Amino acid sequence: MKAYQIEQFGIENLRCVEADEPKPGPGEVVVRMRAASLNYRDLMVVKGTYNPRMKLPAIPLSDGAGEVAAVGDGVDQWVVGDRVMPIFAQRWYDGGSTESKRRTALGAGAQWQGTLRQSAAFDQNSLVRVPEYLSFEQAATLPCSALTAWHSLFVSGGLKPGETVLTLGTGGVSVFAVQLAKMAGARVISTSGSNEKLERLRELGASHTINYREREDWDRAAVEFAGKDRIDHVVEVGGAGTLARSINAVRVGGHVALVGALTEAAAFSPINIFMKAVRVQGIFVGSKKMFVDMNRAITAAKLRPVIDRIFEFENFPEALAHLESGSHFGKIVVRID
Numbered sequence: 001m002k003a004y005q006i007e008q009f010g011i012e013n014l015r016c017v018e019a020d021e022p023k024p025g026p027g028e029v030v031v032r033m034r035a036a037s038l039n040y041r042d043l044m045v046v047k048g049t050y051n052p053r054m055k056l057p058a059i060p061l062s063d064g065a066g067e068v069a070a071v072g073d074g075v076d077q078w079v080v081g082d083r084v085m086p087i088f089a090q091r092w093y094d095g096g097s098t099e100s101k102r103r104t105a106l107g108a109g110a111q112w113q114g115t116l117r118q119s120a121a122f123d124q125n126s127l128v129r130v131p132e133y134l135s136f137e138q139a140a141t142l143p144c145s146a147l148t149a150w151h152s153l154f155v156s157g158g159l160k161p162g163e164t165v166l167t168l169g170t171g172g173v174s175v176f177a178v179q180l181a182k183m184a185g186a187r188v189i190s191t192s193g194s195n196e197k198l199e200r201l202r203e204l205g206a207s208h209t210i211n212y213r214e215r216e217d218w219d220r221a222a223v224e225f226a227g228k229d230r231i232d233h234v235v236e237v238g239g240a241g242t243l244a245r246s247i248n249a250v251r252v253g254g255h256v257a258l259v260g261a262l263t264e265a266a267a268f269s270p271i272n273i274f275m276k277a278v279r280v281q282g283i284f285v286g287s288k289k290m291f292v293d294m295n296r297a298i299t300a301a302k303l304r305p306v307i308d309r310i311f312e313f314e315n316f317p318e319a320l321a322h323l324e325s326g327s328h329f330g331k332i333v334v335r336i337d
Contacts (some may be wrong), residue, residue, distance in 0.1 A: 009048030022121040024072030034136035036115045038332045055110040062107035064115030068266030074180045083130035086267030090126040094289040141305040141331040142268040145172030150294040151286040152257030161185030163232040175330045177235040219245035247272045257282045264305035
C-alpha cells in the first residue's frame with residue numbers, strides 16, 4: 001500500500017512510500033481508507049512545531065473515513081463492508097480526558113500512526129459508524145473539527161435554544177460551530193477578515209457578521225449587536241491574540257471554549273475572567289461517546305459538512321500549503337483511492 005511519511009520535518013520533506021498491507025490482530029479491524037481531512041494541528045505536526053521531539057518516521061493526519069476490509073479474531077462489532085471512522089484519541093471512549101487517553105491521539109508520532117495511508121488497522125472499539133447520508137469525503141471531516149465544536153457547545157457549554165454564540169474565523173471548527181449552533185436553535189454572531197467569507201457565514205445561518213479588519217474592536221461590535229450580557233458562548237480558536245476580546249464580549253457568567261491557538265502570543269490580563277465570573281474551558285476534541293451522540297444529532301438534522309476543496313492523494317503537499325494560506329472556508333479533504 002501507499003502512505004505518506006514524515007521522515008524529517010517540513011512540507012518539502014514529505015514522502016509517499018510503499019508499506020506493507022496491515023493484517024488484523026485479535027480484536028482488530030483493517031480499514032481501507034477512502035478519505036482524510038486536514039486540521040491545523042496536522043500542519044504543525046508536519047512542520048515540527050507541534051512536538052519537535054516527535055518520534056519519526058510518522059504517518060500524518062488524525063481524521064479519516066473508509067470501509068472495513070478485514071476483521072481479526074474476536075471482532076463482533078463490525079463486518080467487511082461497514083463504513084467507519086477512527087476516533088481521534090484511540091483509547092478515549094467515555095468520561096473525562098486524561099493524559100494517558102490524550103496520548104493515544106492519531107497522527108502525531110510513530111506510536112499512533114495517522115490516517116494518510118491506503119489501509120490501517122484499528123482496535124474494533126476505536127471506530128464509529130459513518131452516518132448513512134454522508135460520503136466518505138464528508139465523513140472524514142467529522143472526527144476532530146466537528147467533534148471539537150460539539151464538545152465546546154453542548155458538552156462543555158450546555159448550549160440551549162435561544163442562546164447566543166460568537167464564532168471566530170472560518171476554519172473547520174468555527175464553521176461546524178455555526179452549523180451546530182443553528183441546528184440547536186441558537187443565535188450566531190461570526191467574525192472573519194473577508195467580506196466574501198462573511199456572506200457565506202450568513203448563508204449558513206449567522207445572524208450577524210463582523211469584519212475584524214474593518215472593526216478591530218470586534219468584541220465591542222458583537223456586544224453592540226447582541227446587547228449587553230447577551231453573548232452566552234464564545235468558540236475561541238485564536239488563543240492568546242484574541243482571548244482578551246473574547247472575554248470582553250461574553251456575558252457575566254458566560255462560557256468561553258478555548259479550542260485553538262492560531263494567533264501570536266499577546267499580553268493578557270486575567271482580571272476580566274474573575275470579575276465577570278467567566279468560565280474558560282480548554283477543549284481537546286472529545287470522546288467516542290460524544291462522537292456517537294453528535295452523529296445521532298447531525299443525522300436527525302441531515303447536517304452536511306462544508307468542504308472547501310478536495311485534493312487527490314498525490315497532491316497532499318498542496319493541500320497542506322492551501323491550509324497554511326488560510327484562504328479556505330470549512331474543511332480541506334484528501335481523497336485516498
